[in-house]
Amino acid sequence: MSPEMIVIYKSSTGFTKRYAEMIAEEMECTAVDFRAVTADMLSGYDLAVFGSRAHAGRIDGFRRAQKLLQKSGVDRMVLFVTGATPQTAVELTDTFWKQNLTEDELRSLPHFYMQSGLCYEKMSLTDRMMMKAALAVTKRKKEKTAFDREFERAAACSYDFSSRKYISPLISFLRSL
Numbered sequence: 001m002s003p004e005m006i007v008i009y010k011s012s013t014g015f016t017k018r019y020a021e022m023i024a025e026e027m028e029c030t031a032v033d034f035r036a037v038t039a040d041m042l043s044g045y046d047l048a049v050f051g052s053r054a055h056a057g058r059i060d061g062f063r064r065a066q067k068l069l070q071k072s073g074v075d076r077m078v079l080f081v082t083g084a085t086p087q088t089a090v091e092l093t094d095t096f097w098k099q100n101l102t103e104d105e106l107r108s109l110p111h112f113y114m115q116s117g118l119c120y121e122k123m124s125l126t127d128r129m130m131m132k133a134a135l136a137v138t139k140r141k142k143e144k145t146a147f148d149r150e151f152e153r154a155a156a157c158s159y160d161f162s163s164r165k166y167i168s169p170l171i172s173f174l175r176s177l
Contacts, residue, residue: 008037009052015082015162078112118159
């Protein structure tokens with residue numbers, strides 16, 4: 001058991017929760033839904049692993065989690081983000097990190113990406129409408145990039161590419177601490 005570490009997740013369709021539970025199992029610690037976390041609850045931990053989804057180009061709940069962790073006195077944070085972008089699309093994920101983290105955070109905040117999928121059945125109406133609109137815009141393009149064609153194919157229906165192998169870099173990092 002690792003009492004100095006906690007895994008906190010913000011999950012909408014279940015992918016991030018599943019990854020958080022895998023990480024907690026590997027690290028023998030607790031995984032807790034972000035909605036249930038308080039600063040008092042976190043005050044006994046040295047390290048918090050925060051996981052959330054990539055949503056509309058942003059890390060859902062990240063800045064609120066940072067504030068909560070600072071308030072609680074947690075010394076260190078590790079970040080993981082789940083999303084539908086393929087694990088192999090390193091250039092896209094690098095751009096995503098640069099858009100969401102400051103230069104200092106890019107250097108000092110350990111961050112990991114884990115491919116998951118899409119689950120239209122569990123998405124909010126707003127999220128389903130956003131996906132439908134993005135898909136419609138892509139379909140109307142006259143000249144499509146390889147990414148556009150892949151997006152059309154991937155966004156057509158629900159799928160799950162999440163895998164325990166995607167947590168390996170994060171687990172290795174945590175075990176090295």
